[in-house]
Amino acid sequence: MTSQQHGGPGDRLTMAGSFNGLNVLANAHALTCTVFLRTDFGREGIGMFGLIGGLLILGYGSFANCYPMFIYFLLWIAALICQRVRSFRNWRRGAMIHSRYNGYPFISKRLFPRMSELNARGVDAFLCLAIGGVLAQFSQPLGFFVMAGFLSILFSEAVMVEGTKRRLQTMRDAEIEQRYLAEQYKAGNF
Secondary structure, X not given: OOOOOOOOHHHXXXXXXXXXXXXXXXXXXXXXXXXXXXXXXXXXXXXHHHHHHHHHHHHHHHHHOOHHHHHHHHHHHHHHHHHHHHHHHHHHHOOOOOOOOOOEOHHHHHHOOOOOHHHHHHHHHHHHHHHHHHHHOOOHHHXXXXXXXXXXXXXXXXXXXXXXXXXXXXXXXHHHHHHHHHHHHHHOOO
């Protein structure tokens, strides 16, 4: 009788694992565009997404056989270094920035100064669409890569907004539970 080997729970592709993978790819691709549009990233705001983003640029550029993607990669590295230097300067000055903050939408806030930061982040996506459309006139693969930033920025921002809503809901539920427990404690019902 032969025994069958069954893989552990980590061997199966799950919906959560697929979503997390998609989220990492979207954040990495979004960073390939937002590094030009935003400032004041947190200490870890670039981190792993920066590494994967660089691999995305090089991989797509190689696959599409597009020399302008290599130039984009060099410009991206220069912008990334500038952002890291700025993050270090902010840290030295004692600025209170969340370590995973993915940047202040500097360009969008300059274009639309009265817009909230959250809405300005959405404008970043539309800027990628417009800039990518212009770049596509000169290099289609590069233009399409930047235009795809529209989807990746919107997706990553939507996930962040939904996560914030869930955390706020959890905090509100905890507040309600604590009030109830405090009332029960005061009444001696334990």
